[in-house]
Amino acid sequence: MAHDAPSSSFPLGRLLHVLRLTAQMPPPRRPPLPSHADSLPGCFLPLSWSACAQCCVDLKSCQTASIVTADASAQVRNHADAQVQTEALEPVSVQPPSRCDIPRLAAFLRRVEAMVIRELNKNWQSHAFDGFEVNWTEQQQMVSCLHTLGYPPAQAQGLHVTGISWNSTGSVVACAYGRVDHGDWSTLKSFVCAWNLDRRGLSPRQPSAVVEAPSAVLCLAFHPLQPSHVAGGLYSGEVLVWDLSRPEDPLLWRTGLTDDTHTDPVSQVVWLPEPGHSHRFQVLSVATDGKVLLWQGIGTGQLQLTEGFALVTQQLPRSTKLKKHPRGETEVGATAVAFSSFDPRLFILGTEGGFPLKCSLAVGEAALTRMPSSVPLRAPAQFTFSPHGGPIYSVSCSPFHRNLFLSAGTDGHVHLYSMLQAPPLTSLQLSLKYLFAVRWSPVRPLVFAAASGEGDVQLFDLQKSSQKPTVSIKQTQDESPVYCLEFNSQQTQLLAAGDAQGTVKVWQLSTEFTEQGPREAEDLDRLAAEVAT
Amino acid sequence: MAEVEETLKRIQSHKGVIGTVVVNAEGIPIRTTLDNSTTVQYAGLLHQLTMKAKSTVRDIDPQNDLTFLRIRSKKHEIMVAPDKEYLLIVIQNPCE
Numbered sequence: 045m046a047h048d049a050p051s052s053s054f055p056l057g058r059l060l061h062v063l064r065l066t067a068q069m070p071p072p073r074r075p076p077l078p079s080h081a082d083s084l085p086g087c088f089l090p091l092s093w094s095a096c097a098q099c100c101v102d103l104k105s106c107q108t109a110s111i112v113t114a115d116a117s118a119q120v121r122n123h124a125d126a127q128v129q130t131e132a133l134e135p136v137s138v139q140p141p142s143r144c145d146i147p148r149l150a151a152f153l154r155r156v157e158a159m160v161i162r163e164l165n166k167n168w169q170s171h172a173f174d175g176f177e178v179n180w181t182e183q184q185q186m187v188s189c190l191h192t193l194g195y196p197p198a199q200a201q202g203l204h205v206t207g208i209s210w211n212s213t214g215s216v217v218a219c220a221y222g223r224v225d226h227g228d229w230s231t232l233k234s235f236v237c238a239w240n241l242d243r244r245g246l247s248p249r250q251p252s253a254v255v256e257a258p259s260a261v262l263c264l265a266f267h268p269l270q271p272s273h274v275a276g277g278l279y280s281g282e283v284l285v286w287d288l289s290r291p292e293d294p295l296l297w298r299t300g301l302t303d304d305t306h307t308d309p310v311s312q313v314v315w316l317p318e319p320g321h322s323h324r325f326q327v328l329s330v331a332t333d334g335k336v337l338l339w340q341g342i343g344t345g346q347l348q349l350t351e352g353f354a355l356v357t358q359q360l361p362r363s364t365k366l367k368k369h370p371r372g373e374t375e376v377g378a379t380a381v382a383f384s385s386f387d388p389r390l391f392i393l394g395t396e397g398g399f400p401l402k403c404s405l406a407v408g409e410a411a412l413t414r415m416p417s418s419v420p421l422r423a424p425a426q427f428t429f430s431p432h433g434g435p436i437y438s439v440s441c442s443p444f445h446r447n448l449f450l451s452a453g454t455d456g457h458v459h460l461y462s463m464l465q466a467p468p469l470t471s472l473q474l475s476l477k478y479l480f481a482v483r484w485s486p487v488r489p490l491v492f493a494a495a496s497g498e499g500d501v502q503l504f505d506l507q508k509s510s511q512k513p514t515v516s517i518k519q520t521q522d523e524s525p526v527y528c529l530e531f532n533s534q535q536t537q538l539l540a541a542g543d544a545q546g547t548v549k550v551w552q553l554s555t556e557f558t559e560q561g562p563r564e565a566e567d568l569d570r571l572a573a574e575v576a577t
Numbered sequence: 578m579a580e581v582e583e584t585l586k587r588i589q590s591h592k593g594v595i596g597t598v599v600v601n602a603e604g605i606p607i608r609t610t611l612d613n614s615t616t617v618q619y620a621g622l623l624h625q626l627t628m629k630a631k632s633t634v635r636d637i638d639p640q641n642d643l644t645f646l647r648i649r650s651k652k653h654e655i656m657v658a659p660d661k662e663y664l665l666i667v668i669q670n671p672c673e
């Protein structure tokens with residue numbers, strides 16, 4: 045019976061209206077029941093609620109006080125523009141001597157000198173900390189296999205893992221499939237597969253990125269800064285750069301098959317920083333046709349040759365007597381390359397003739413070769429080292445000592461060379477078959493790993509024993525060779541190795557291989573100083 | 578001036594000493610035998626650590642004060658001689 049209250053946007057108004065209506069109505073009173081049931085036979089019950097029937101029902105209401113609203117407007121009358129920019133922190137440098145107070149400094153040094161000399165002496169003679177070592181991280185006692193990765197379509201074709209690389213963040217491992225024994229290469233398509241090990245739900249048979257290549261990929265290298273760019277060298281002599289984060293069109297740059305391209309399979313690719321711009325990189329490729337080429341990616345997807353070098357037998361430095369090549373070929377095939385961590389222009393080349401060469405990018409002499417090239421080819425070799433008994437398959441420069449490098453080849457020996465002398469410092473026989481890869485550890489100056497043709501990954505600790513490997517990890521059950529291995533420089537306990545069965549195994553090394561001991565750098569220096577007289 | 582240099586040279590030529598840095602009260606290095614970036618790192622970090630060590634000692638016992646700070650690490654030992662105005666940092670490779 046309520047009238048249509050005037051519609052207001054405020055529901056409170058409606059409530060008020062209803063309350064006003066109800067306030068006009070008299071309080072409801074129930075009709076009084078007979079106080080005693082006279083007409084009814086039976087028992088007589090006094091009804092007590094009749095007294096309550098007289099009490100009236102009160103309506104109570106509560107309401108918040110009405111909200112006061114007011115309208116006001118504001119406007120900015122003056123405004124000013126201001127810009128904010130961070131500035132590169134001024135590097136705090138040592139204050140020049142003239143600014144500080146010399147007499148006060150002299151007084152201070154006089155005060156503390158005696159105490160400091162006393163402590164230095166005590167420290168020098170103290171044996172308090174002998175044999176005292178602190179373990180900050182959990183100790184891992186054994187080497188264990190963390191992941192076994194493989195790509196079934198490639199394994200079904202009988203492809204081997206020929207190249208392996210960790211990316212710049214250390215979380216993605218990529219492998220290249222191809223065949224080392226040069227099977228039917230003309231129709232052989234090969235793959236580059238990448239697994240992201242930090243991703244949850246890692247599927248060992250399902251790579252996170254797969255790229256098809258037109259011919260067998262023989263070597264692989266991830267970009268040092270870009271986590272998804274990877275360069276690969278092909279059997280056809282081409283060099284390709286892919287971007288693994290673009291699944292629909294991963295190919296970034298390619299050399300194509302021009303006059304400049306290698307005429308032989310590419311043995312190794314390396315990323316080098318550009319001389320002027322340290323954040324831009326070029327790709328260096330070496331192949332058995334004797335050429336060392338430096339490529340720059342330009343906008344059209346083409347890798348353009350910027351510098352080139354050619355190895356010619358007549359121009360090799362005569363530091364050691366080399367066997368005369370029976371076929372009289374003039375080119376010297378390069379099979380491996382390693383750049384020095386201390387001098388960015390210096391690199392070591394491993395050759396088919398078994399002798400490492402010390403080379404430099406900064407040479408001026410032209411190469412005596414008739415190979416066509418858009419860029420003049422130069423002769424890079426500066427020093428020749430004593431040869432192995434067979435072709436070299438891998439070289440590695442020590443990240444801790446500027447003169448030491450390792451080389452391994454088909455004679456099953458690993459040679460430790462110093463760049464200052466031609467004969468090796470040590471020669472270790474690790475395998476009765478070939479050795480395919482050798483790498484220095486990125487954290488322990490005296491540790492290196494080698495991949496053998498017998499299916500083992502051998503870890504050598506020169507501090508423990510200089511004759512036999514500290515740990516020998518069996519990678520393949522049927523003794524098929526392990527072709528490549530790489531340490532992970534971000535997660536230093538990981539080592540990835542690829543073998544002839546098409547599997548990549550990621551090994552977790554025990555703590556003894558990942559933590560530097562107290563005097564290792566000095567021991568390495570001592571080793572390098574043992575120059576044969 | 579010569580006295581300062583001589584004293585520093587005596588300390589630096591002691592057995593096993595790798596480097597010496599003198600830092601002023603604001604944490605700015607004023608003398609060093611190491612390269613610039615390493616010096617700046619040592620100066621900044623050890624200045625903060627010395628202030629913390631000093632306040633720790635004073636908090637435990639207000640009558641006490643910090644006289645010397647030594648940090649032993651796997652590779653070497655860092656010694657800090659603190660003062661009101663300056664800080665002398667010496668890094669030594671002790672014989673094992």
